[in-house]
Amino acid sequence: MAFEGYREDKREHWFDWPFPLSVSILYVDADVDLDVDETETKWYLIDEQEKHLIRIRDEKQIELLHHCMYGVLLNDEKINWIIDKNGGRFTYHDGVEDYIKSQKEYLDTL
Numbered sequence: 233m234a235f236e237g238y239r240e241d242k243r244e245h246w247f248d249w250p251f252p253l254s255v256s257i258l259y260v261d262a263d264v265d266l267d268v269d270e271t272e273t274k275w276y277l278i279d280e281q282e283k284h285l286i287r288i289r290d291e292k293q294i295e296l297l298h299h300c301m302y303g304v305l306l307n308d309e310k311i312n313w314i315i316d317k318n319g320g321r322f323t324y325h326d327g328v329e330d331y332i333k334s335q336k337e338y339l340d341t342l
């Protein structure tokens with residue numbers, strides 16, 4: 233059965249369990265997601281209130297997340313739904329630098 237999305241009435245609280253936070257850690261583990269051809273775990277930060285999904289790519293940040301943090305385990309299908317224009321409608325940033333750049337550009341327009 234294909235993933236059809238998260239409930240709209242729970243928007244801004246999809247990943248805040250066990251703590252009600254707007255920013256959470258998500259990850260896709262290639263060992264768990266058998267549909268993934270990759271071997272690496274992919275880490276993300278999700279800001280549910282501002283609707284941003286930020287991929288973590290820096291090796292030191294990934295090492296920190298891998299050894300010290302926990303997050304919500306998803307698969308690529310769910311990540312793709314989050315950023316789909318007909319799904320979660322989140323803005324995808326392909327790294328922290330991309331997110332910072334977009335925020336600076338946004339602030340310059342104010």
